[in-house]
Amino acid sequence: MPVDLSVNDLDRIENIIQKRKRVKRGEQLFRNGDSFHALYAIRTGFFKTSVSSTDGREQVTGFQMAGEIMGLDGIVSDRHTCDALALEDAEVCIMPFDRIEELSREINALQHHVHKIMSREIVREHGVMLLLGSMRAEERVAAFLLNLTQRLHARGFSQSELVLRMTREEIGSYLGLKLETVSRTFSKFQEDGIVEVKQKNLHILNAEALKLIVNAAHCE
Amino acid sequence: MPVDLSVNDLDRIENIIQKRKRVKRGEQLFRNGDSFHALYAIRTGFFKTSVSSTDGREQVTGFQMAGEIMGLDGIVSDRHTCDALALEDAEVCIMPFDRIEELSREINALQHHVHKIMSREIVREHGVMLLLGSMRAEERVAAFLLNLTQRLHARGFSQSELVLRMTREEIGSYLGLKLETVSRTFSKFQEDGIVEVKQKNLHILNAEALKLIVNAAHCE
DNA sequence: CGGGACGTTGACGGTCGTCAAAATTAGTGG
DNA sequence: CCACTAATTTTGACGACCGTCAACGTCCCG
Numbered sequence: 001m002p003v004d005l006s007v008n009d010l011d012r013i014e015n016i017i018q019k020r021k022r023v024k025r026g027e028q029l030f031r032n033g034d035s036f037h038a039l040y041a042i043r044t045g046f047f048k049t050s051v052s053s054t055d056g057r058e059q060v061t062g063f064q065m066a067g068e069i070m071g072l073d074g075i076v077s078d079r080h081t082c083d084a085l086a087l088e089d090a091e092v093c094i095m096p097f098d099r100i101e102e103l104s105r106e107i108n109a110l111q112h113h114v115h116k117i118m119s120r121e122i123v124r125e126h127g128v129m130l131l132l133g134s135m136r137a138e139e140r141v142a143a144f145l146l147n148l149t150q151r152l153h154a155r156g157f158s159q160s161e162l163v164l165r166m167t168r169e170e171i172g173s174y175l176g177l178k179l180e181t182v183s184r185t186f187s188k189f190q191e192d193g194i195v196e197v198k199q200k201n202l203h204i205l206n207a208e209a210l211k212l213i214v215n216a217a218h219c220e
Numbered sequence: 221m222p223v224d225l226s227v228n229d230l231d232r233i234e235n236i237i238q239k240r241k242r243v244k245r246g247e248q249l250f251r252n253g254d255s256f257h258a259l260y261a262i263r264t265g266f267f268k269t270s271v272s273s274t275d276g277r278e279q280v281t282g283f284q285m286a287g288e289i290m291g292l293d294g295i296v297s298d299r300h301t302c303d304a305l306a307l308e309d310a311e312v313c314i315m316p317f318d319r320i321e322e323l324s325r326e327i328n329a330l331q332h333h334v335h336k337i338m339s340r341e342i343v344r345e346h347g348v349m350l351l352l353g354s355m356r357a358e359e360r361v362a363a364f365l366l367n368l369t370q371r372l373h374a375r376g377f378s379q380s381e382l383v384l385r386m387t388r389e390e391i392g393s394y395l396g397l398k399l400e401t402v403s404r405t406f407s408k409f410q411e412d413g414i415v416e417v418k419q420k421n422l423h424i425l426n427a428e429a430l431k432l433i434v435n436a437a438h439c440e
Numbered sequence: 441c442g443g444g445a446c447g448t449t450g451a452c453g454g455t456c457g458t459c460a461a462a463a464t465t466a467g468t469g470g
Numbered sequence: 471c472c473a474c475t476a477a478t479t480t481t482g483a484c485g486a487c488c489g490t491c492a493a494c495g496t497c498c499c500g
Binding site: 177 | 487488489490496497
């Protein structure tokens with residue numbers, strides 16, 4: 001959140017949050033078609049968002065953790081266009097969007113902050129498109145692990161230990177791979193001594209090796 | 221643009237556009253790293269936007285035509301994070317972003333309009349992720365053609381005739397395919413009597429067939 | 441303790457990438 | 471306007487990567 005704000009403005013911004021909501025693991029916060037009226041800030045927990053095609057294929061569009069914002073997809077049509085499902089028990093702040101817009105008109109820093117959040121999401125998705133469009137399986141998985149650990153580290157968690165809240169199938173959906181390929185890639189990384197995988201628990205032994213895999217141009 | 225506005229407000233919004241800029245085919249409007257200060261609305265012409273990985277792989281993130289907005293990626297870090305290149309001679313309106321924010325605070329409809337534009341871009345990218353993550357080559361190409369024709373049709377062009385301003389390689393980059401695969405898929409569609417391809421000129425003979433290809437669950 | 445969801449591993453095949461060559465077009469300068 | 475070169479496109483042959491199908495193992499939760 002922006003820092004250079006008067007105490008008064010900070011108070012007003014915090015008042016946007018009318019209430020909080022608990023979402024249990026396996027429950028949906030919102031789903032495709034729901035009417036849109038608020039953005040959600042994650043306080044605790046872990047979510048996945050996904051879209052589905054008419055013929056039922058699911059594409060995971062992202063995994064969200066504490067501090068991140070969900071619901072931006074709903075602004076354009078006043079309806080949510082994706083599903084948000086809690087992968088572990090979670091708590092979110094409900095921020096009614098009309099109040100965000102109202103206050104944004106009065107507090108410049110908030111206005112710009114909102115714009116940045118949306119722009120950041122666009123840039124993030126550019127990165128996913130690069131991953132899906134041009135990387136091979138090992139590169140995708142390596143990039144995925146590095147991204148996760150980096151975000152967890154920024155929240156005070158370990159750089160090398162993490163718990164995968166999502167299934168192999170959900171990882172695969174996000175990365176454009178089948179679950180078997182994800183599993184096999186984990187196994188290969190383990191054989192190579194890069195990671196230690198024990199079900200949902202993952203220990204990164206050699207982050208540099210992962211970075212090399214991601215940045216390796218595979219043809220030259 | 222929003223409709224329910226006073227004449228006065230409309231005037232003020234139009235005054236955001238300080239100047240226009242011509243961009244010749246092959247020229248870049250902005251590039252990764254450029255400092256950000258404005259959004260660009262396309263008046264005429266056709267653009268591609270793309271991001272690149274450290275090792276030089278290019279991913280086309282979109283093709284933009286008249287009426288569409290470019291530059292949203294730059295808001296978050298005050299620097300553009302992608303390249304925008306004109307695929308045909310073009311003219312754009314330069315809209316300084318600080319003026320957009322300024323006026324957004326006063327004109328609610330403009331504020332909401334800006335939010336919708338950003339949300340729409342996020343939703344569009346969700347669709348691309350679905351395409352890249354779960355569709356096979358023929359489905360991708362079919363979806364691409366339908367998307368292009370639909371947008372061209374909305375601008376008064378033919379539903380069935382179009383000129384591909386981009387190369388096979390650029391199409392491939394956007395769709396996560398190699399140029400040879402794009403070319404082969406066009407040839408196959410032509411054999412099947414779905415389209416007629418003559419270099420950059422494309423004639424869609426059977427749009428319904430394309431829709432079937434896109435919506436076909438390929439395994440059940 | 442038992443059942444169902446999830447994960448791992450193997451064998452095999454298809455889709456699409458790679459490499460190469462030829463054809464067609466576009467662009468440039470004389 | 472034409473010759474010439476570069477860029478783009480098409481097509482073929484081949485192979486790698488990853489998806490598919492199947493079987494088995496493991497974990498979690500009631």
